[in-house]
């Protein structure tokens with residue numbers, strides 16, 4: 001079947017996210033028949049007919065390159081694009097979250113996980129303290145905390161699963177059921193899983209956000225984000241605020257992102273396979289006291305992982321038995337892995353949350369969140385897994 005023959009919408013919707021990513025915008029250039037979609041860098045567009053506003057007029061309000069990658073990601077997440085659902089590409093993951101929070105009025109309550117991404121925590125606290133909305137941070141894995149929080153009738157619930165850096169899972173379907181019962185909207189930050197491994201919309205979420213900086217782009221050379229909305233009304237609301245403030249990604253970044261998204265399926269599946277092997281290897285080593293990875297049968301949320309995710313993902317963390325002293329020796333001796341923040345790129349990274357990504361939390365909050373000074377996080381990359389295991393083995397022997 002050729003691209004043009006694939007007219008049946010149901011046929012298209014049934015394609016897997018990996019196929020949708022590979023086929024987005026291919027061979028649709030009406031001018032030259034370019035197989036790769038061109039990059040529209042123009043800031044403005046001609047009014048070809050007096051008094052008739054064209055689809056694109058000024059690029060703060062949108063451009064064809066952003067639309068292309070937005071529709072691809074919305075389709076990959078399972079949003080009803082033909083029915084008016086869609087996505088907005090933003091300049092960062094933080095901009096995507098802030099865009100969604102525009103659904104809140106000053107008396108509306110936002111429920112966020114107490115162990116959410118540090119930048120998200122900072123954003124919500126800062127805007128709450130300025131009176132933009134109300135917000136509570138709760139342990140979303142605790143039934144009693146959820147009961148108490150939902151009794152306050154929130155307007156929006158933010159879910160981030162798996163959590164960072166301890167890979168705790170939150171039951172999306174349970175949160176959605178609670179939210180529907182009180183008329184709240186649910187937004188899922190799907191950055192750690194990508195649409196290949198987790199489908200929040202199929203579980204009833206109203207919005208999905210990504211830091212596309214991570215797995216979606218996968219090459220550690222674009223900062224970006226997106227908001228996928230599940231209805232035409234929510235999509236219009238997001239589009240209005242995006243145009244009003246200018247949250248949007250630059251066209252060039254969207255062009256780069258589409259190039260990255262093309263290979264998301266093979267990247268994350270390969271990275272996941274390596275992460276599983278790394279987790280098993282670390283679990284069997286004497287210098288390691290604990291491994292946090294949802295793909296291990298010993299993980300407390302293993303059953304939920306199997307139900308909710310298509311795989312455990314490519315992020316894991318582990319505790320060195322020798323504590324912080326061992327950490328320093330370990331990272332000094334560790335080859336291949338780069339000591340850096342961020343995640344989801346093709347290059348393997350190791351991160352020490354207590355002194356890097358989570359340092360702003362301070363010792364007390366770190367202890368409360370269960371982030372010890374001996375904890376390290378790994379983002380498994382695309383290097384040969386035997387090379388990665390060998391490097392880890394040598395570093396562990398050095399502690």
Ligand SMILES: *Cc1c(COP(=O)(O)O)cnc(C)c1O
Nearest residue numbers: 092093094117189191211213224
């Ligand atoms: C990185 C990240 C963000 C923020 O995204 P930026 O692109 O850095 O602004 C939000 N949520 C999660 C889970 C992230 O990992």
